[in-house]
Amino acid sequence: MFLECVLTLMSIFVWKNLSSACQDKCQQASTLRLMWKLILILYMMLAHGSYTSNFLLNRTEPTYLGTISYLCLGAHMQMCTFLVIAKAVNFVIRLWKKRPLKDDHTAILAIVYVLSITSYGYYKVCEPPIVKNVTIPLKNLPHSLDGFTITLLSDIHIGPTVGKKQLEVAVEITNNLQSDIVVIDGDLVDGLVSQLRDAVQPLRNIRSKHGIFYVTGNHEYYTMDVENWMETIKELGVQVLHNTNVKVPADKADDNSLCFIGTDDIEADRIRYENHGMKLDTAIKGCSEEQRTILIAHQPKAAKIALQSINKIDLILCGHTHGGQMFPYIISSYLINPFYAGLYQHGDTFIYVSMGTYYWGFPMRIGTQHEITKITLVTV
Template identity: 80%
Template structure:
């Protein structure tokens, strides 16, 4: 009982320490705050990966155990490979700091694939242990530990290879038709190409962006939207990588709003200026009339808000300010809100503002099993098209991916949205 009490006190103390430390960090100057927040993220991720590594080592290393003179070279070799693989998995997130460049680094890709395999083997073993426990309750004979470990490694390799193969394919084009009440006849059939979560950084580069731009241009949409999480690095390292954006062709322009990852770079202002130079219209809590030369009753109002992460980390001059962003939109106009996170869509729907369509990204659909389970439950809108009263919400699974160059159970997409009158 005393040990349990001490454990509870320790957990409460840790939680309170984290809360107070977070408050202190958020009160610091922005650049220092950014550095400390990145360090915190690295520590949290490393702790999580460490738990997985300890669990995997305990369950997988017996396969490579050697005793006395029976130690065989091939077992020692595979044990060395297991150690090396674990080191790569732990080093994956560091590539976001040291391996950000115009094209993806092979080392970054290998590291993140190892981390992906980590997650897949961990998932398999947890499920296997749960099944084994049930079998034991039924008084059946469970599989030997070595057999389970070998199956886990085979499963991890198979699923990692499959996930990597999936992301090596170009994004699929997803066509979505959305019926809009009181849509002006002149705008019936208006098209929007939605890009989101490109995540140019350690595992996504310029060539992949060029592919996305080529697909976008082939769709010949009236408007192109980039709905946040374009980059995972600073302008000085990725300016060349985003140059293909200047080649996007759109009848009424290209609109961009920030995602949470832009704020993690702590270089948002420079990114906004860089995108403007590339011909992208940045909606920084602002709106734009489309077509620009039409009256209210024959135009759309595209509204863009900063990502809600800017509010959480108190990024100077930024934050989701919907009332500011929508100011100037007429009640006669169809209003389309660009907000990176589904949680921002929920906030917008709870406001008194008239919004006909909200376009979001962020979730990636979870990107791969089993993360898709968490993504489904923590987001008010997970993926696809939703209706809320007279408003519609569309959440894309993302144009590419973050970190893990893997897709399992999800699909990276470029979405062509067609508005139709009802």
């Protein structure tokens, strides 16, 4: 309801600025004016209906209607952003007592900009994820683990605009990397198991030497179907780390192994999801002081919580931010997250934040890139 209220305000703003575009030039063409207003209404109706796609249009593959609705939502965001900036520029021009842009010219520029930037953003998400290679030097890493590799997948968001074929592409890229382990760092799905069971089946084809591990993200909790998702993911051969840890390699002594710790997403704490929540003290129990510890936690805010705790963590793997996915969300994403994207160091602890394997909702990326990350641990 809150999001729809915000969208309504945006729609009113857009309507006031665009519904009368070129009215002076089209006074005699009432049919053209009517058609233009109908196009605006249809476009805004599709944008408003995008969230409904999460409930009604979740299929194994994205539907045309779901994709178009979310494209209209993304275009709506871009349109509002452009018009706000144009209004601000015109205000400054007036302060300098210069002639501002005419409303008709502003409207035409806005339409051209939105069509161009939306097409570009859609083109970017149609490309497969890039492989980002990251080398992390861990203090006191055993020499037997020098060169240990982790493939990090995050924010796949299977739902109304991401489907089985895209997951198959990600799995193929992952297998080609031949990493020691694979980590799925939350926000895998945006729907119920009953809707998306077939779409996640490619996960069973992931290959790694020492296993595949998964933790929840905030969007799993929005589905209200977390328990069923955990069982389904286990059936696909993926180990769920539900405030637990695992030793890797399992057949090695503690001083020659890593302890991978997985915690539930902190959104479970906020919405008080029963028997879920970030319980780091519980999750880390059993990890030896001789082991290097690697925490898998979806949100960078969880990384901050871990850093403020008494627990010693050598590496934290996160996702969630998408790098903002597109302007202007890049700004808010940077400001509200303690770690935005890429590699950070806090004392002896490293934090890596993925921009996401795919994207949420609107199939657009502007100024960001979806990625599959291959992390190589080296001894220092």
